[in-house]
Amino acid sequence: MQHNILIVDDEESIRWVLGTSLEKSGYKVDYGENGAQALDKASSKDYSLILLDINMPDLDGFEVLTQLKNSDIESPIVLITAQNTVSNAIESIQMGAYDYIAKPFDLEAVGRVAKKAIESYKSAKKIKENKFSDESISLSEIVGSSGEMLDIYKTIGRVADKDITVLITGESGTGKELITKAIHYNSLRKNNKIVSVNISAIPKELIESELFGHEKGAFTGAVSFKKGRFEEANGGTLNIDEIGEMSVDLQSKLLRVLEEKKIYRLGSENPVEVDVRIIASTNRKLEEEVEKKNFREDLFYRLNAITVNLPPLRERKDDITKLIDHFTNKYSDELNLEKKIFSDEAKQMLVDHNWPGNVRELENVVKKVMVLSPDRIISKKILTEEINFNQNKNEARELSEIDKIISDQIEKLLEDADYDSKDIYNMVINRFERHLIEILLKKTNGNKKKTAEILGINRNTLSKKIKELEIKSG
Ligand SMILES: Nc1ncnc2c1ncn2[C@@H]1O[C@H](COP(=O)(O)OP(=O)(O)OP(=O)(O)O)[C@@H](O)[C@H]1O
Numbered sequence: 001m002q003h004n005i006l007i008v009d010d011e012e013s014i015r016w017v018l019g020t021s022l023e024k025s026g027y028k029v030d031y032g033e034n035g036a037q038a039l040d041k042a043s044s045k046d047y048s049l050i051l052l053d054i055n056m057p058d059l060d061g062f063e064v065l066t067q068l069k070n071s072d073i074e075s076p077i078v079l080i081t082a083q084n085t086v087s088n089a090i091e092s093i094q095m096g097a098y099d100y101i102a103k104p105f106d107l108e109a110v111g112r113v114a115k116k117a118i119e120s121y122k123s124a125k126k127i128k129e130n131k132f133s134d135e136s137i138s139l140s141e142i143v144g145s146s147g148e149m150l151d152i153y154k155t156i157g158r159v160a161d162k163d164i165t166v167l168i169t170g171e172s173g174t175g176k177e178l179i180t181k182a183i184h185y186n187s188l189r190k191n192n193k194i195v196s197v198n199i200s201a202i203p204k205e206l207i208e209s210e211l212f213g214h215e216k217g218a219f220t221g222a223v224s225f226k227k228g229r230f231e232e233a234n235g236g237t238l239n240i241d242e243i244g245e246m247s248v249d250l251q252s253k254l255l256r257v258l259e260e261k262k263i264y265r266l267g268s269e270n271p272v273e274v275d276v277r278i279i280a281s282t283n284r285k286l287e288e289e290v291e292k293k294n295f296r297e298d299l300f301y302r303l304n305a306i307t308v309n310l311p312p313l314r315e316r317k318d319d320i321t322k323l324i325d326h327f328t329n330k331y332s333d334e335l336n337l338e339k340k341i342f343s344d345e346a347k348q349m350l351v352d353h354n355w356p357g358n359v360r361e362l363e364n365v366v367k368k369v370m371v372l373s374p375d376r377i378i379s380k381k382i383l384t385e386e387i388n389f390n391q392n393k394n395e396a397r398e399l400s401e402i403d404k405i406i407s408d409q410i411e412k413l414l415e416d417a418d419y420d421s422k423d424i425y426n427m428v429i430n431r432f433e434r435h436l437i438e439i440l441l442k443k444t445n446g447n448k449k450k451t452a453e454i455l456g457i458n459r460n461t462l463s464k465k466i467k468e469l470e471i472k473s474g
Pocket residue numbers: 141142143144170171172173174175176177178179283326359360363
């Protein structure tokens with residue numbers, strides 16, 4: 001295969017010297033005379049290398065480099081510098097250039113750098129493509145033969161090759177991503193891309209441009225044009241993960257895109273047609289979110305034409321032993337470990353556990369004890385330690401979730417607070433105190449003695465507080 005190289009320099013003699021030499025080495029060469037041409041050409045062809053002069057009028061090489069790095073273009077870039085600007089060259093590598101060459105150059109050295117850059121580009125591309133095909137998934141890799149899982153396989157079979165939107169729900173770690181891939185790789189779109197975008201992982205203000213892309217200058221920081229995930233997934237599947245986290249405003253825009261099959265990049269009035277199949281997933285109960293007005297009803301109905309609801313692992317305990325076998329096989333292959341066996345007691349313990357983190361948690365526990373266990377037979381003891389460790393982690397996480405709720409509520413209280421009163425401390429504490437006392441009075445059926453005891457305060461203090469805080473005490 002002949003590789004394309006783009007040479008960008010404002011001096012014609014330099015373009016000529018470099019071009020002739022590289023053509024002699026068998027490369028195909030295109031030329032740009034300035035930064036604007038560089039950007040234009042780089043986005044129109046897949047160059048295996050771009051040679052870019054730093055010193056150019058208007059857009060200089062650094063600016064071009066920054067813009068190329070911010071766009072989808074992955075071609076390696078080698079900067080051409082005057083000899084006295086080696087510090088520039090260091091900076092350019094830090095900015096993502098592959099290498100630099102200094103003028104006046106030794107053509108042999110240029111040839112070597114070009115070859116190295118092209119090789120590394122080729123292998124990076126290969127890794128990406130391979131990784132992609134490794135990810136393809138067949139139904140046989142999904143473990144589980146409980147009734148619910150069998151229904152899910154049937155649904156996948158029925159809908160995979162139709163272009164219907166699918167909504168996948170289920171607690172964290174139940175296999176939503178796995179099912180998403182299974183649908184894609186069993187669909188007519190399997191030879192095209194599956195692109196995933198996780199709404200909860202992107203800062204709110206960037207989600208729209210991530211999905212729909214943007215034109216250069218659409219907002220501060222939009223230094224170059226960028227394709228959105230919709231365009232990237234064109235012809236294939238777009239997985240919108242954690243869709244329950246999307247703002248209502250953006251939900252309206254998404255609905256319009258689904259209806260019109262067109263997107264508008266930020267900063268552009270021109271529609272771009274997209275042919276994308278949507279698989280949305282969430283660990284929220286979207287019906288409840290609709291009721292709370294956090295999720296648009298029309299979008300919900302549009303998405304849930306087909307819903308796959310993945311049951312939590314604790315509700316399909318029969319699958320646990322099969323999953324254990326699956327993961328022990330998987331990790332003895334992947335980690336090159338001796339195949340280990342769980343003792344009956346240990347197995348029973350795994351079956352009895354309630355797995356708040358579902359299949360992912362089970363997978364992690366199996367993997368970890370396989371590595372940790374010195375013996376071929378995995379004992380209950382080593383497993384207990386691992387499960388307890390996980391449990392503590394979960395409890396800590398739940399606690400921090402409560403803290404987050406409390407801190408959110410305090411912030412809300414502060415929004416309406418009168419800062420001039422200089423009494424914020426009492427205002428906030430009283431609010432909490434009142435609820436605490438009310439809740440306990442209710443629990444004790446209005447028994448003040450018992451409430452005071454539980455709270456660990458004096459009965460008179462409680463009565464005083466009930467009066468002060470105007471609590472109805474029965
Ligand atoms: N039925 C299954 N058979 C085999 N492996 C499974 C199964 N379900 C889940 N897994 C494995 O468990 C792990 C977690 O699954 P996955 O990432 O699909 O969960 P998820 O529902 O998307 O979780 P989250 O909501 O946290 O994103 C993965 O490594 C996946 O391969």
